[in-house]
Amino acid sequence: MTISVAVSGASGYAGGEVLRLLSNHPDVTIGAITAHSNAGQRLGELAPHLHSLADRILVETTVEQLRGHDVVFLALPHGHSAEIASRLPAETLVIDAGADHRLESPEAWEKFYGSAHAGTWPYGLPELPGARELLVGAKRIAVPGCYPTSVQLALVPGFAANLLEPDDVVVVSASGTSGAGKSAKINLIGSEVMGSMNPYGVGGSHRHTPEMEQGLSNAAGVPVTVSFTPTLAPMPRGILTTATAKVKPGVDEATLRAAWTAAYADEPFVHVLPEGQWPATSSVMGSNHAQIQLAFDPHAGRVIVSAVIDNLTKGTAGGAVQSMNIALGLNETAGLAHEGVAP
Numbered sequence: 384m385t386i387s388v389a390v391s392g393a394s395g396y397a398g399g400e401v402l403r404l405l406s407n408h409p410d411v412t413i414g415a416i417t418a419h420s421n422a423g424q425r426l427g428e429l430a431p432h433l434h435s436l437a438d439r440i441l442v443e444t445t446v447e448q449l450r451g452h453d454v455v456f457l458a459l460p461h462g463h464s465a466e467i468a469s470r471l472p473a474e475t476l477v478i479d480a481g482a483d484h485r486l487e488s489p490e491a492w493e494k495f496y497g498s499a500h501a502g503t504w505p506y507g508l509p510e511l512p513g514a515r516e517l518l519v520g521a522k523r524i525a526v527p528g529c530y531p532t533s534v535q536l537a538l539v540p541g542f543a544a545n546l547l548e549p550d551d552v553v554v555v556s557a558s559g560t561s562g563a564g565k566s567a568k569i570n571l572i573g574s575e576v577m578g579s580m581n582p583y584g585v586g587g588s589h590r591h592t593p594e595m596e597q598g599l600s601n602a603a604g605v606p607v608t609v610s611f612t613p614t615l616a617p618m619p620r621g622i623l624t625t626a627t628a629k630v631k632p633g634v635d636e637a638t639l640r641a642a643w644t645a646a647y648a649d650e651p652f653v654h655v656l657p658e659g660q661w662p663a664t665s666s667v668m669g670s671n672h673a674q675i676q677l678a679f680d681p682h683a684g685r686v687i688v689s690a691v692i693d694n695l696t697k698g699t700a701g702g703a704v705q706s707m708n709i710a711l712g713l714n715e716t717a718g719l720a721h722e723g724v725a726p
């Protein structure tokens with residue numbers, strides 16, 4: 384069986400990463416690849432690493448170009464997906480890397496994005512409790528944000544096992560610059576970023592905060608409050624998330640470790656490292672893997688969990704392809720089996 388796939392936003396980082404993964408997918412034929420200001424360009428000029436697709440020409444992102452494929456990936460700025468998806472046939476699998484359909488709460492969407500809520504689609508983080516069941520056969524999938532992927536993978540096992548207090552979760556994440564997309568921004572040029580780190584979106588204002596709270600609250604069964612601070616790190620890819628939460632009375636280190644280990648024992652892409660070995664972003668670069676380590680700080684009564692992902696792979700395109708595989712009944716790891724590229 385060959386599945387025809389169109390990729391919109393193919394001139395951007397997320398769309399380009401979808402193409403990189405699909406070019407190694409055994410069941411897929413790549414059809415239309417679309418762009419906006421770069422429509423008409425040869426892909427090889429913009430993404431020279433995509434050798435097998437170098438001579439393909441980017442076309443304008445229109446419903447007409449995207450229609451007629453079995454699967455359509457949307458890797459567009461947020462706010463652009465709903466209109467396109469509504470005009471694609473119901474039987475087309477539409478996978479949105481943007482934020483438009485991730486949030487369940489219209490109020491949270493309007494508060495953080497300032498526009499009308501477009502609705503909620505099945506959420507493409509298969510490792511969450513019950514998520515795979517909702518993805519099987521789905522025709523619309525919302526791919527999680529990159530930070531929320533790392534934070535949910537870090538903390539959901541503890542909330543699902545009722546080991547953590549819901550009202551004192553603190554997360555600090557460092558992200559590589561590709562997390563902000565490919566368009567030129569002064570704060571992302573080399574001179575500003577190299578050899579330096581800075582926080583941004585401080586004080587609960589980052590748009591990924593409600594998405595993290597949604598996933599953790601669903602796992603906990605009660606509302607979870609997250610204090611989230613992102614930082615920008617001098618690397619092109621990768622996220623290092625450090626998440627801490629107060630543990631419930633009587634919970635000890637062995638109980639914590641057992642919960643995380645059990646949660647990911649059968650997962651092909653999420654790995655709890657051997658005790659004492661802490662994750663590094665370089666280990667997962669270019670791969671769909673996430674690595675996790677945790678420790679109990681008895682003095683503070685907190686669990687500290689570090690998680691690393693590649694923001695463009697497990698944090699976007701890899702999660703999207705993994706979700707596609709589940710939705711279509713393919714091998715879940717198809718196109719995703721490669722290791723990281725450290726150092």
Ligand SMILES: NC(=O)c1ccc[n+]([C@@H]2O[C@H](COP(=O)([O-])OP(=O)(O)OC[C@H]3O[C@@H](n4cnc5c(N)ncnc54)[C@H](OP(=O)(O)O)[C@@H]3O)[C@@H](O)[C@H]2O)c1
Binds near residue numbers: 392421565695698
């Ligand atoms: N970067 C990440 O790590 C990451 C992680 C998770 C989710 N995402 C999400 O993925 C989506 C794409 O992000 P990105 O990082 O790939 O951004 P990007 O590198 O800036 O790429 C944006 C893409 O959208 C196209 N585009 C821009 N304005 C458009 C418009 N008005 N109409 C149609 N297409 C338009 C661009 O085309 P031209 O270049 O031809 O103008 C480009 O192909 C975003 O919703 C983002 O939140 C990104």
